[in-house]
Amino acid sequence: APVAVSALAWVAAHQLASATEPLPPAEITLAQLDGAPLDLAAPSDSPTVINVWASWCPPCRREMPALAAAQKANPDVRFLFVNQGEGEATVRTYLAREGLTLEHVLLDPHMDLPRHYGTVGLPITFFLGSDGRLAKAHLGEIGPERIAAEIARLD
Template identity: 65%
Template sequence: MDTIALGPLVLSGERFAILAGVFFFLTGTGLLASRVGPRFNLWSTVVVFGGLAAARLAHVIVHWSHFREEPLRALAVWQGGFSWFWALPVVAISLIFLLRTSRERVWAIAPLAAAVLAWTAAHHLTSALEPLPPPPLTLAGLDGSPVDLAATDGRPTIINLWATWCAPCRREMPALAQAERAHPEVRFLLINQGEDEAKVRDYLEREALAFDHMLLDPGMATQRHYRAVGIPVTLFLHADGRLARAHTGEIAPERIAAEIARLTPRP
């Protein structure tokens, strides 16, 4: 799984890579500020916050159809979603206007290179995903019918591991329900981890949520099979059941749509 556990903190591979890059960049610019010139303090702040803001804004603009009804979701950066190419103008402009000498600009290459190398290494190390087969499990659905997770029906499958006590799980449920309605070519399996039928049924009725396949996994065997650390986890499976991608943490609607597009390429 693309997950890093730092004590009680669980990070997706994408978030860990971002933090690694920022850490090495700030460490390098801190050294330059003390040894080359204090202007590196302001420059590093502008690059980090300005670059993140530009990358997030570009992502929101590109995926505006998913943000139109919830514009404040643009602030939900914990969902992920950054167009990093658009951070480059921030870096270039700040180099010109905040670092005044050629010597400072040459030195600035070092922390930028360190950040890129750290981000790339962390991303590759954490994004490596074993194409696991579906688990040999049969789980009971809320409607009473058993579902064999190892059996496929010719469609790609999205598995979401969740629980009613998990706030990120609750926030992403409407997006998953909407995606299921919009994409009948994909099978959705919502698998509750560790809770009883009454609690799950009560939550779904209270929130007016409905899914074709709401399954119960009281022993959390699905989570162990996919080696998931924490929930929510959204798993994207090929039509033959092999794991294609995994997303740890709250998932955004545009990420769901992008992964469905990858699983169901148009001719």
């Protein structure tokens, strides 16, 4: 079963990456850790990196320091860290235990964001242009070199 899920996830990510027209922004509003809503479709006027993760996911945990460093190194890029299916207390405990300081940590209890893009599996990182349209999707653990390369391609 894990192989079938991985294959399905790869096919979905490949279809996203090879789409000729960038997908429109997700018309989804999610709660931030402080409870404030964030409309993912609201214009940000800057490129955006969205990381979809969970604290129970080993590759998610391994890539998080690289994403945190990229957020710090790229103040002109908006980073959103969208947790899948975990509660606020679990997320806060995980971030504190790992010593991670992230801006824009969002809770997606019903996994609406991956559903919007038609993806399964964790982690997945979406790279959106300044217009909010999906430019690239990376399924699986992502390293600092790939993060930097994808950010460099964004407008």
